[in-house]
Amino acid sequence: MPTVVSLFSGCGGSDAGVLRAGFDVLMANDILPYARDVYLANHPETNYVLGDVSAIESFPSADLLVGCYPCQGFSQGGVRKADRKINTLYLEFARALRIVKPKAFIVENVSGMVRSNFEHLLKDQFKVFEEAGYRVKSQILNASHFGVAQDRKRIFIVGIHEKFGLDFTFPTATHGDGLKKVTTIRDAIGTLPEWPVGEFYDADFHWYYLSRNRRQxxxxxxxxxxxxxxxxxxxxxxxTLEKMGPDKWQFTSNDRARRFSFREAAYLQGFGDLVFPETERASMNMKYTVVGNAVPPRLFEAVARSLPNIWD
Ligand SMILES: C[S@@+](CC[C@H](N)C(=O)[O-])C[C@H]1O[C@@H](n2cnc3c(N)ncnc32)[C@H](O)[C@@H]1O
Structure with a gap:
């Protein structure tokens, strides 16, 4: 089995994808304790190192390095500031790349990274990864095109060691127009309880929440x-919500409305029945955080399966 070192592993979305693609994860790492709790409750066999990646001095050698460094700096949800320190964690990934020397690597991040104010950071990632000896390609993929019940566009950066003389080819859509039927919300969560008490965030719908359509x-x-x-x-x-004006939507009836629960969110990410352990760090917010940060396993699996057979 080809081996993997995983960084910024969170609760294990990307790693569930590489496992499904037939890889063995030798080591995972994240700084967030509840992400580790969830990961280990679902994959107890993995050596999960909890802590800041910059404090890790040695990594096992492996065939593949994967990592989805944080995205707050680039994402729509976060403050978009190109100079935030969090935006340079890719340098830690590049450091690990030089130590592990894998045959290939896969990075995932928010698609906002292609925006012009972050272009220099994307270019710098290509530069440091190429300098480490890799042929690098990037592409934006939508999880819904790979059987995930969600519109989720993410950038993937994939490198193959230059000694193989190969360029990576991204997977093409398997689901959508003229292809397999997309996975819908009903397919993903249609059999779950309608009002799972204690599992959904039940605060009011603020004006900002109602500044766009949030319902499908x-x-x-x-x-x-x-x-x-x-x-x-x-x-x-x-x-349903109806548009009342620019950035202003309202419910069409007074019937009760609710957001997806953290468990439904996990299904909509394509995890299946993810175990959320009740450790001392467990809170509803934490459960939402680790699930929302994750890469849909099927999307990561599709990318990992598209790597050429360079493992022997
Ligand atoms: C986009 S999420 C990764 C999600 C993960 N790949 C998955 O599929 O579940 C980014 C992760 O980086 C972690 N992180 C942020 N700063 C870190 C640091 N300095 N060292 C290690 N992990 C860090 C965050 O806690 C977060 O879980």
Whole structure:
């Protein structure tokens, strides 16, 4: 089995993808204790190192290095500031790349990285990864095109060691127009309880929440699952929203509305029945955070499966 070192591993979305693609994860790392709790409750066999990646001096050698460094600096949800320190964690990934010397690597990040004010950071990532000896390609992929019940566009940066003389080719869509039927909200969560008490964030819908349409029907794909429960999309059991003006929407009835629960969010990310352990760090916010930060396993699996067979 080809081996993997995983960085910024969170609760294990990307790693569930590489496991499904037939890889063995030798080591995972994240700074967030509850992400480790969830990861280990679902994959107890992994050596999960908890702590700041910059404090890790040695890594095992492996065939593949994966990492989805944090994205707050680039994402729509976060403050978009190109100079934030959090935006340079890719340098830690590049440091690990030079130590591990894998045959290939996969990075995932928010698609906002292609915006012009971050272009220099994307270019710098290409530069440091190429200098480390890799042929690098990037592409934006939408999880819904790979059987995930969600509109989620993310950039993937993939490198293959230059000694193989190969360029990476990204997977093409398997689901959508003229292809397999997309996975809908109903397919993903249609059999779950309608009002799972204690599992959904039940605060008011603030004006900012109602500045756009947050609801999709059962037979559509979900809007993007985010890490902040305040901004979690609406469950289709909620009344529809109608547009009242620029950035202003309102419910069409007074029936009760609710956001997706953290468990539904996990299903909409394509995790299946993810175990959320009740450790001392467990809180509803934490459960939403680790799930919303994750990479949909099926999307990561599709990218990992598209790597050429360079493992022997
Ligand atoms: C986009 S999420 C990764 C999600 C993960 N790949 C998954 O699929 O579940 C980014 C992760 O980086 C972690 N992180 C942020 N700063 C870190 C640091 N200095 N060292 C290690 N992990 C860090 C965050 O806690 C977060 O879980």
């Amino acid at each position: 029907d059962w037979d559509q794909i979900s809007k993007t699952i985010v890490a902040n429960p305040r901004h979690m999309p609406l469950h289709p059991i909620s009344p």
